[in-house]
Amino acid sequence: MRGLALAETGFVFDPVSGFGYNLNLTAVTLLRKLQEGDSIEKILKFMREEYEADSNEMERDLEQFLNRLSDYGLLNWEKA
Amino acid sequence: MAARKYYSDLHVAVSGLHTGDNPQPGVAVIQSLREGGFRGRVVGLVYDAIEAGIWAGAADHVFQMPYPSEGSESFLSRLAYICERYPLAALIPTLDVEIMAYIRLAPQLTRLGIRTFLPTEEQFRLRAKTKLGELGARFGIRVPPSVNLSDPAMIRHLPGQMLFPVMVKGQFYEAFRANRLDEVLPHFNRIRSAWGLPVVIQQYLQGDEYNTVALGDGRGGCVGAVSMRKMLVTEKGKGFGGVVVQDPELDRFSRRIMKGLSWRGPLELEVLKAQQDGCYYLLEINPRFPAWVLLAARAGQNLPLAALRLAFGEKVRAFRSCRAGVFFVRHSVDITHDISLFGDLSSRGELCNIGGQTRPER
CATH class of the missing domain: 3.30.1490 (Dna Ligase; domain 1)
Structure with missing residues (x-):
């Protein structure tokens, strides 16, 4: 994962491309966990404990988020 | 990088003080020098009394210059006149059209005691827009x-x-x-x-525009390089807002050009990251500091001050990094003065000890 600068407000700055993005609070939490090196499984476990939603739906949401980060070149990720 | 104390006795000339819709780099160069600790006097060299930087009080003294196209004799005699009033220790030209004149006048400038830090004539010619394809092939750089x-x-x-x-x-x-x-x-x-x-x-390529300001030591080394992504582009394609980036790939791209050219002095690279393949393409090389050079100083690389020190023959340690994420947005302000001041400059061709004179009226 690139050295993204993540602000409390949810603003993320990519120092390599110079682009900035706005994230909601959930995405900020997930991105922090990715930056800390947590595995996808660990993040999913955290989400199941923390959020009230269907487990499959959460998995799809996380996958979508990771895909988006990958599309923007912020993360090298491919579904196993 | 702090300027030495003796700079306080010196006069340094800087050209290109216009700051309109196509701003010239002089004001940003002066501001960088002063922010870097330069305590000497700045002599602004202008071609037109309406150049806005004069009235914003960028320089301590201002002299109108003949256009370089009028020939080297009138150019030199004007500089000699200025030196009689204020002995110029160094000169930082910032306009494309005058750089070649200053390169060719180097021996005469030295006799006047004026130092510069500019490329050779050959280096200057190599970076011409008309030779970009040749340069790309020679140094393994992608160009449209x-x-x-x-x-x-x-x-x-x-x-x-x-x-x-x-x-x-x-x-x-x-x-x-x-x-x-x-x-x-x-x-x-x-x-x-x-x-x-x-x-x-x-060929027009679609993609994101990046600019790099760099300072070459003339031996293939790069004293510093700061890149920014344009965030705000005017109809004329001028970057009026940008953010400092730190992309190792862009850095290598810039350094390969500096090394290939063995560039001496400042330059600006206009680069595009093409949508088609995600690669960097060189669009232009401008042989001087860009108008946004203050951004580089604020991001940790005061390249105008480094250029001045190199002109004085000092050893300057290369910058290792800059602070990505510093951004700038350019804005215009209206400056008002009494017309007599404008008259003084346009009739006498000079305005000295500007000090309070050009502090904008309230």
């Missing part, structure tokens, strides 16, 4: 396909040489986009009458 047109009759052959749209560029300034073949000729004529021949036709 381009052709030099010395005759309007050559326009009809363009469709066999490149895809539309294309950029129609003057060898010094200006560029217009032509979406179709029939749009090329009007742009060609306009550029030919302003900047002469050849007119450069460059």
Whole structure:
């Protein structure tokens, strides 16, 4: 994962491309966990404990988020 | 990097004080010097009394210069006159059209006691827009396909040489986009009458625009380099807002050019990260500091001050990094003064000890 600068407000700055993005609070939490090196499984476990939603739906949401980060070149990720 | 104390006794000349819709770099260069600790006096060299930086109080003294096209004699005698009033220790030219004149006048400038830190004539010629393809092939740098047109009759052959749209560029300034073949000729004529021949036709590529300011030591080394992504682009394609980036790939790209050219002095690279393949393409090399150079100083690399120190023959340690994420946005303000001050400058060709005189009226 690139050295993204993540602000409390949810603003993320990519120092390599110079682009900035706005994230909601959930995405900020997930991105922090990715930056800390947590595995996808660990993040999913955290989400199941923390959020009230269907487990499959959460998995799809996380996958979508990771895909988006990958599309923007912020993360090298491919579904196993 | 702090300027030495003795700078307080020196006069340094800087040109290019206009700050309109196509701002010249002089004001940003002066501001960088002062922020870096330069305590000497700045002599602004201007071509027009309306250059806004004069009235914003950028320089301590201002002298009107004859255009370089008027010949080196009048240029030199004006500089000699200025030196009688204020002995110039160094000169930082910031306009494309005058750089070559200063390169050629180097021996005479030395006799006047004026130091510069500029490329050689050969280095200067190598980076010309008309030679970009050659330079790309020589240094392994991607450049968009381009052709030099010395005759309007050559326009009809363009469709066999490149895809539309294309950029129609003057060898010094200006560029217009032509979406179709029939749009090329009007742009060609306009550029030919302003900047002469050849007119450069460059393949238009879609992507994100980046600019790099760098300072070469003249031996292939790079004293510093700061890149920014343009965040705000005017209709004329000028970056009026940008953010400092730190991309190792772009850094390598810039350093390869500096090394290949063995560039001495400041330059600006205009680069595009193409949407088609995600690669960097070199669009232009400008042989001077850009108008946004203050951003580099604020991001940790005061390149104008480093250039001044190199001009004085000091050893300058290369910058290792800069602070990504520093951004700038350019804004305009109205400055008011009494017309008599403008009259003083336009009739006498100089305005000295500006100090409070050009503090904007309230």
